[in-house]
Amino acid sequence: MPGTILENLSTKKLSVLLSVFLLSQLACFLLGLIAPSPARTQTILATVCVDEDPLSSRDDADQWFTRQCRKTVNLEDPKATDGLDANNLVFVAEMPLHGLDYSRWQQNLVGILQIDMYYQKEQKISNPLVELTLESRLAYSDKTSNGGKTPWKYFSHAEEKRYMNCSFDENANRGEGYQYECTMVSLFELGSLFHDYYLLNLRLPYNSTSNKNTALGRIHDIYLHTIYMNGGFTKVWVSLKTVFFPILVAIMTWFWHRVHKLNRTPVLLEYMLITVGGTLTFLNLPIEFLSLFFEMPYMLLLSDIRQGVFYATLLSFWLIFAGEHMLIQDTAERNTLRKYWKHLSTIIIGCLCLLIFDLCERGTQLVNPFYSIWVTPIGTNLALAFIILAGISAGLYFFFLCFMVWRVFKNISIKRSVLPSMSQARRLHYEGFIYRFNFLMLATLICAAVTIVSFILSQVDEGQNKWDETMDLELSSVIHTGVYGMWNIYICAMLILYAPSHKQWPSDVACTEGEEVEFSRIPNESTSNEISALTTFSTKANLD
Amino acid sequence: MPIEWTILKRNQPVSIYVDVVMTLTLCFLLSIVSINLTVAARRQQTNGTWMRMGLLMDDRMQNDRGFPSCKNLPGLSAGQRRLCQLYVDHMGAVAFGAKHALTECKHQFRSRRWNCSILNDSDAFGPVISIASRESAFAHALASAGVTHAISRACRDGQLTSCGCSRTTRPKNLKKEWVWGGCGDNLEYGYKFTQSFVDVRERERKFKRGTREQGRVLMNLHNNEAGRRALIKKSKVTCKCHGVSGSCSLITCWQQLASFREVGDYLRDKYDGATEVRVNRRGRLQLLDPRVTIPTAYDLVYLEDSPNYCVKDEATGSLGTQGRVCNRTSPDIDGCNLLCCGRGYNTLKTVIKERCQCKFKWCCQVECKTCSRTLDVHTCK
Known part of the structure; x- marks a missing residue:
């Protein structure tokens, strides 16, 4: 009777395999130690340039203001801005600062605006929700071979609205000289950092008829916070992927080869396993290398989709894994995906919602990097609707999953009470594989728990002030590589341990006497149908 | 040391005054000795302070001819002058920070007996600052905070080439290693630069343990640190999620500087709750009154009582409230x-x-x- 490798593996071999997994897990954590944190910020204080002739520069697409512009003003000094109006001011941010240049390893760039608006006793803002109209233009430039810069070239341009929530606590003994507590405003998101330098020219035009920037208070400074991936982290990350990719391909080939050697068509769980492996391979495929040579602004979207597909199949796999070990009903036909349509639809709906949301936001950003879905009320409602729908389906999914797992465990415990009445050899055998099944369930739970806990840890860790000199350890990159490695190892383990075994059950040959009842086939079920003895076992439990 | 000499000469009136006092009160020998000691300490202190840089006009600091050379900057100690030569581009920010601190000091003390009167002498505050009083503690802390603030801000402005990714020597080498992974926070850079620039003048003078001068050094160091910490305490951490679909699987945080007024208000509260200490024989600061709580690194400490600010007194530098x-x-x-x-x-x-x-x-x-x-x-x- 064919079973899976997990059931037929000797404890010695299993422990060897497990220690190999643990060692590679340790290696993944250690790899994270050498990497810098995944992302960092560079804060740029915008230089305020004076555009003497705003009308003509509006038409001229190739006129750029840089930090070396002819005339700058200090907005803190009210006298300096005499005679100027909003159209004269250009906020210039050159990215990056400090004589650096972007590397293509840095993958992507997020720009966030911080607007320092100062409180004036006589000129309070009328509405805490400030509507901003931002006219932003991006240019790029590259390094030349002799160390210079190519002239700035047009990259993108948009006039966008943003909302900023500002508050001021007048009771807390505050007055002039304090700034409003305003929320940050996300400005742009570049899916690829193909060029070496970028330049932002930002204007906040004033127009009372079209209601542009009429609610603004006195601004002193505008900061641009740029978030980039660390090149070092990308290198470590991509190398991790490059290592896992061929390993996983090899394991998948071996698995599929083994399944095909059997005298039967593959069962659902085997299809699911190979699909999960496939999506993980797709996720592991190091296409990041291509972004070093080609401009690929769709990389962000692509990596979102790759991750989404993997999560979706992994979630479906758990569901079907639990379902196949419980047997919702015992029918003659082979189990197909159709049987799980109720449960799977939660995943499909959830993922579709997130996909549509992502396509709306990041898809549009391919064309206009300044786009944000959250600005217009319709967009916000739509985005919220999608996210809430995804959340509901996630909740439903977990309800289904927990219910199924609970039923599996109930079946097992029912069978356990029957165990003492079995013969010695058979009992030991059953106990062994119940233990191994529980062990793998436990592994899944541990993996999930480790993931959740580590991400919470990384959030807490990031949110703290880091002033301790001795803490030079990058927790968040350790967490990222560790968790990524963990799921890879988990899938590898599943593929290896749940591959069909070619061994015959020793007990089948040894003690057939008196145990036929225990192992007699369920009526109408074909021999090649089950994937493991546990399936048979739990089916029987159901019948009992 | 010719520079020290000229500055000492400028303080002649004080010495003359002391001489007069000495001749007049010969009979109180003991007290004379003590006064003499205090004045000696003051003389050491009053070789001008770098805070005077804040009195320089902005345009003088950032004119076309570039920055005034380190020799022409007022009030720098030997160590500060060395740092100035190493980090010439930082001096504009230091001056800006000092100016900010002076303005803020005036604002905070606008309705007090001592109104943070800025005098155009080598000390910027007049002889008041050479008394180890609360006011002096506040001035040191505020100036230190001002410089930290200004340096951090200048980093973000792109004026300073060495900040940001300065954990290793030069960005070039660093880039080859881990492409900017080592870039620290600007606030941290400001803190570290101020620590070396402001504190160096205290550290370069060596005094015998337990003396008043050594106590003053400890007091200044403590208050400088309190000022820097005030800035850090008031800064805000802001985070942004940028993971899959904008989820928080990736989160990055940074420091946001508070307005300097907020720091000034915080330090004024600390001024009101400052602790009087004395220096013990082992050369440590010790509580004068053991019943009060031990000051933390965020609190201000002082050694002497404030002079009477009610009446004009040229010796103490009080302008009076008339x-x-x-x-x-x-x-x-x-x-x-x-x-x-x-x-x-x-x-x-x-x-x-x-x-x-x-x-x-x-x-x-x-x-x-x-x-x-x-x-x-x-x-x-």
């Missing part, structure tokens, strides 16, 4: 009763015209009406 505007109804320190030290006040009825019902139009226009109202102005006798 002629100061006070608030008749306030029971606090800005009230006429306390501010005028019980001498009474004059009242003058004036009509003032001021802007009212203003409407702000981004970016640069304020539309106001003019209102006039009569006001009683009280000034101390």
Whole structure:
């Protein structure tokens, strides 16, 4: 009777395999130690340039203001801005600062605006929700071979609205000289950092008829916070992927080869396993290398989709894994995906919602990097609707999953009470594989728990002030590589341990006497149908 | 050391005064010795302070000819001059920070007996700062905070080449390693630079343990640190999620500088709750009154009582409160009763015209009406 490798593996071999997994897990954590944190910020204080002739520069697409512009003003000094109006001011941010240049390893760039608006006793803002109209233009430039810069070239341009929530606590003994507590405003998101330098020219035009920037208070400074991936982290990350990719391909080939050697068509769980492996391979495929040579602004979207597909199949796999070990009903036909349509639809709906949301936001950003879905009320409602729908389906999914797992465990415990009445050899055998099944369930739970806990840890860790000199350890990159490695190892383990075994059950040959009842086939079920003895076992439990 | 010499010469009036005192009060030998010691300490202190850089005009600091050379900058100690030569581009920010601190000091003390009077002498504050008083503690902390603030801000402005990714020596080498993974926070850089620049003048002078001078050094170091920490304490951490679909699987945080007024208010509270300490024989600061709580690194400490700021006294640098505007109804320190030290006040009825019902139009226009109202102005006798 064919079973899976997990059931037929000797404890010695299993422990060897497990220690190999643990060692590679340790290696993944250690790899994270050498990497810098995944992302960092560079804060740029915008230089305020004076555009003497705003009308003509509006038409001229190739006129750029840089930090070396002819005339700058200090907005803190009210006298300096005499005679100027909003159209004269250009906020210039050159990215990056400090004589650096972007590397293509840095993958992507997020720009966030911080607007320092100062409180004036006589000129309070009328509405805490400030509507901003931002006219932003991006240019790029590259390094030349002799160390210079190519002239700035047009990259993108948009006039966008943003909302900023500002508050001021007048009771807390505050007055002039304090700034409003305003929320940050996300400005742009570049899916690829193909060029070496970028330049932002930002204007906040004033127009009372079209209601542009009429609610603004006195601004002193505008900061641009740029978030980039660390090149070092990308290198470590991509190398991790490059290592896992061929390993996983090899394991998948071996698995599929083994399944095909059997005298039967593959069962659902085997299809699911190979699909999960496939999506993980797709996720592991190091296409990041291509972004070093080609401009690929769709990389962000692509990596979102790759991750989404993997999560979706992994979630479906758990569901079907639990379902196949419980047997919702015992029918003659082979189990197909159709049987799980109720449960799977939660995943499909959830993922579709997130996909549509992502396509709306990041898809549009391919064309206009300044786009944000959250600005217009319709967009916000739509985005919220999608996210809430995804959340509901996630909740439903977990309800289904927990219910199924609970039923599996109930079946097992029912069978356990029957165990003492079995013969010695058979009992030991059953106990062994119940233990191994529980062990793998436990592994899944541990993996999930480790993931959740580590991400919470990384959030807490990031949110703290880091002033301790001795803490030079990058927790968040350790967490990222560790968790990524963990799921890879988990899938590898599943593929290896749940591959069909070619061994015959020793007990089948040894003690057939008196145990036929225990192992007699369920009526109408074909021999090649089950994937493991546990399936048979739990089916029987159901019948009992 | 020719520079030290010229500065010492400038302080001749103080020495002459001391000499007069000495000759007049020969019989109180002991007290004379003690005064002499204090003055010796003061003389050491008053070789000018770098805070004077804040009095330089901005345009002088950032003119076309570039930055004035380190030799021409006022009040730098030997170690600070060395740092100045290493980080010439930082000096504009240091001057800006000092200026900010002086302005803020004036604002915080506008209605106190000591109104943070800035004098155009080598100390910027006059002899007041050479007394190890609360006011001196506050001035040191505020100046230190001001420089940290200005350096951090200048980093973000792109003026300073060495900040940001300065954990290793030069960005070039670093980039090859881990492409900017080592970039620290600007605030951290500001903190570290200020630590070396402001504290070096205290560290380069060596005094015998347990002496007043050594106590003063410890006090200054403590208050400088308190100032820097005040800035850090008031800064805000802001985070942004940028993981899959904008989820928080990836989160990045950074420090946001508070407005300097907020730091000033915080330090003024610390000034009000400053702790008096003394230096013990082992050369450590010790509580004068063991019942009070031990000051933390965020608290201010001082060694001497404040001089009497009520009356004009050139020796201590007090300008007196005569002629100061006070608030008749306030029971606090800005009230006429306390501010005028019980001498009474004059009242003058004036009509003032001021802007009212203003409407702000981004970016640069304020539309106001003019209102006039009569006001009683009280000034101390």
